[in-house]
Amino acid sequence: MKTLEDDLSRRHAQKLYRERLVLESPQGVEVHVGETWLLSFCSNDYLGLANDPRVIAAFQQGAQRYGVGAGASHLVSGHSRAHHALEEELADFVGAERALLFSTGYMANLGALSALTDRNDAIFEDRLNHASLIDAARLARAKVTRFPHADINRLASMLAHAPRPKLITTDAVFSMDGDIAPLAEFSDLAAKHNMRLLVDDAHGFGVLGKNGRGTLEHLDLPLAPPVILMGTLGKALGVFGAFVAGEEALIETLIQRARTYIYTTALPPAVAEAVRASLRIVREEGWRRERLRALVAHFRAGAERLGLALLPSPTPIQPVVLDSAEAALRASQRLREQGILVPAIRPPTVPEGSARLRITFSAAHEEAHVDRLLEALSSVRI
Ligand SMILES: *Cc1c(COP(=O)(O)O)cnc(C)c1O
Numbered sequence: 158m159k160t161l162e163d164d165l166s167r168r169h170a171q172k173l174y175r176e177r178l179v180l181e182s183p184q185g186v187e188v189h190v191g192e193t194w195l196l197s198f199c200s201n202d203y204l205g206l207a208n209d210p211r212v213i214a215a216f217q218q219g220a221q222r223y224g225v226g227a228g229a230s231h232l233v234s235g236h237s238r239a240h241h242a243l244e245e246e247l248a249d250f251v252g253a254e255r256a257l258l259f260s261t262g263y264m265a266n267l268g269a270l271s272a273l274t275d276r277n278d279a280i281f282e283d284r285l286n287h288a289s290l291i292d293a294a295r296l297a298r299a300k301v302t303r304f305p306h307a308d309i310n311r312l313a314s315m316l317a318h319a320p321r322p323k324l325i326t327t328d329a330v331f332s333m334d335g336d337i338a339p340l341a342e343f344s345d346l347a348a349k350h351n352m353r354l355l356v357d358d359a360h361g362f363g364v365l366g367k368n369g370r371g372t373l374e375h376l377d378l379p380l381a382p383p384v385i386l387m388g389t390l391g392k393a394l395g396v397f398g399a400f401v402a403g404e405e406a407l408i409e410t411l412i413q414r415a416r417t418y419i420y421t422t423a424l425p426p427a428v429a430e431a432v433r434a435s436l437r438i439v440r441e442e443g444w445r446r447e448r449l450r451a452l453v454a455h456f457r458a459g460a461e462r463l464g465l466a467l468l469p470s471p472t473p474i475q476p477v478v479l480d481s482a483e484a485a486l487r488a489s490q491r492l493r494e495q496g497i498l499v500p501a502i503r504p505p506t507v508p509e510g511s512a513r514l515r516i517t518f519s520a521a522h523e524e525a526h527v528d529r530l531l532e533a534l535s536s537v538r539i
Contacts, residue, residue: 172482173503183208184395186521188498195498196526198516203364203473204438204445205521206395212434216396219430227423231258232412235423243429246436247400251370251388253380255408259417260424262359262389262399263289268415269355269387269401270324271297278323281312283338285331288506290357299323306331309342322350329372330360333507333515335470337361340376340384347383355385360474363393369439369446382407394435398424445520449473452518452527459531473518476502477534478511485512491537497530 168174182189184207188197206212219239229235240258247256259265270293274280279300282290286303294301302319304312316322325347327338340356347354358371366374371388373380380386382404390398401411411418438445453473460467465477479485485501492499492514503512516530 172486178498186519186523186526190498193496195493195496196529197498198518198522198530199498199500200519201360201392201517202395202521203360203393203449203517203519204395204442205519206393206435206438209395209435209438211438212395212431215434216427216431219427220425223426223430225425225427227425229423230419230421231423232419237423237426237429239426239429239433240423243433243436244400246433247388248402250436250440251373251380251386251402253386253402254405256400256402257408257411257418258424258429259399259401259415260421261391261397262357262387263292264417264421265387265389265399265401266290266293266326266355266357267296268417269385269411270294270299270326271416272411272414273297273353273355274299274323276300278321279319280323281315281319281325283307283327283331285328285334285508286326287328287332287357287359290326290328290355294326307336307339309339309346312343313346316346316350316352319350322352324353324355326355327357328360329356329358330365330472330474332360332474333502333513334468334476335360335472335474336468337365337372337375337471340372340378344378344384353383353385355387357387359387359389359392359399360472362388363439364446364449364473367443367446369393369443390432390435394432394439396432396435397428398432448520449518452520452522452524455524456516456518456527456531459527460534463531463535465534475516475518476513477516478513480510480512482512485514488514488537492533495533495536497533499530 178190180188184200184202187194227235244256266289274297276298280294282303284303285306343354361372363369365372386402390396482503489501499514502515
């Protein structure tokens with residue numbers, strides 16, 4: 158019998174072993190790891206809000222007013238005024254009738270997919286969807302079909318033969334590639350087949366669109382059936398949690414049926430207060446999105462001059478694809494030696510043969526930081 162140790166050493170040999178960094182400092186452009194400070198290009202704190210003094214103050218005041226723990230699930234006695242106000246503000250912000258808070262994006266996806274489908278329904282997933290959407294379909298025990306990445310035509314022909322098509326689901330911004338899904342086309346297909354389209358905007362919410370409403374705003378699409386929006390609050394919003402937004406009947410259905418909503422303790426209300434402060438900043442400080450766009454443009458121009466293989470990503474996720482896990486690991490290590498933190502992303506997080514450096518930018522970066530990164534990338538010669 159294969160032991161746990163055998164499996165672990167096989168992972169080591171294949172360069173797939175994963176290890177954690179221990180941060181001594183808050184999340185930020187520079188992070189304190191071990192004995193040194195590293196210039197970081199690997200958080201999802203795209204707007205630089207995870208350590209914002211106003212968000213911290215709201216968190217502290219929230220703890221003063223509501224205490225630390227919610228003490229119960231939402232349906233028992235854990236649903237506080239802070240949660241309720243945040244749900245109303247999120248719904249207003251994204252232009253939906255209602256929004257429902259979940260503890261994490263992972264749980265929101267699990268809850269939504271299993272509440273909206275049963276074992277006779279068919280769910281269609283983009284091949285590069287986030288693991289939480291894949292696991293959500295498994296938990297729902299529905300019939301799952303994965304279509305080639307962003308391939309509208311293939312999806313259309315699959316739908317033509319499907320017995321009970323119920324749901325299409327896709328990342329809006331693909332978490333490891335940074336490209337944007339063809340949501341208008343998916344939405345048309347869903348409408349044509351009387352299905353719903355669940356859009357996971359973990360990486361677009363707060364970042365894309367003139368007002369930061371996300372990928373739907375970026376593509377000028379309404380948030381109305383067939384579309385359902387899932388957004389997360391631990392990335393651009395800098396805090397923690399997630400929500401699903403849509404029409405009244407959808408949200409009431411989730412409250413009745415989503416098991417990851419019903420059978421779990423509500424988020425600490427202070428977390429909701431922190432997100433409310435963060436959402437106000439997202440609304441008021443459009444310069445953060447502008448800055449991010451300018452940094453991404455600056456990076457892409459520089460990377461092209463260096464001849465790096467970039468993907469067609471207009472977002473703050475800018476991967477540099479290398480062939481092997483070993484090459485990605487080596488490049489990441491060399492950057493680290495120069496004081497720069499960029500993770501190597503390896504299978505199974507990305508498909509075999511497409512291991513990569515995943516570079517992400519934050520509005521808290523400055524052009525000089527990007528120049529340092531470009532210089533380091535050129536000396537690493539990948
Ligand atoms: C991060 C992420 C999630 C999970 O959100 P959490 O709140 O971190 O659980 C879901 N979908 C996508 C595409 C993500 O990138």
